[in-house]
Amino acid sequence: EPEVTQTPSHQVTQMGQEVILRCVPISNHLYFYWYRQILGQKVEFLVSFYNNEISEKSEIFDDQFSVERPDGSNFTLKIRSTKLEDSAMYFCASSVVGDTEAFFGQGTRLTVV
């Protein structure tokens, strides 16, 4: 069964450092997403990406964040200068089209120290 894969599974970084989280969406999907979940809280939308550009983003997705699809398979989330409050589980997801269900990767646990 096709699945969304994410690397790394866990990343520890120092405050102020840049991190890049990587994702390989399901191959025939056209929409890609990043969500985050702070421990004990609900899953929150960050950004959606379609046709090589951001199609929707939340208030959380400020100038510290960026997304990229550098090649035909990878989809990355970059956080430029991490803060303690960026510590969370980051989930990548993809969907065939924009109004259908999304399938999630196993997540990257980011710990900022």
Add this chain to the structure above:
Amino acid sequence: RKEVEQDPGPFNVPEGATVAFNCTYSNSASQSFFWYRQDCRKEPKLLMSVYSSGNEDGRFTAQLNRASQYISLLIRDSKLSDSATYLCVVKLRGAQKLVFGQGTRLTINP
């Protein structure tokens, strides 16, 4: 008012019992509805989409009431493996983002 509201639980029920979860959403422009389940520290996994006429998938039945902006999930003959957090999720018309409720935690006891 929260966009998607769920009773956080926890619900503790014996194996074999029937359990029901409710969810309300605030935005009448919500168009698509889903139930996901999430195991501890894992990713959300799609359980089922929710259709206007209601739908069933094995032991799971989902209902939608657009007039009351209310979604429900019924689990019959619950199994130990049903223990998880159940997430009510909506998508607005014209938007791509999923809006999650905070989840309802369910524990099935032997």
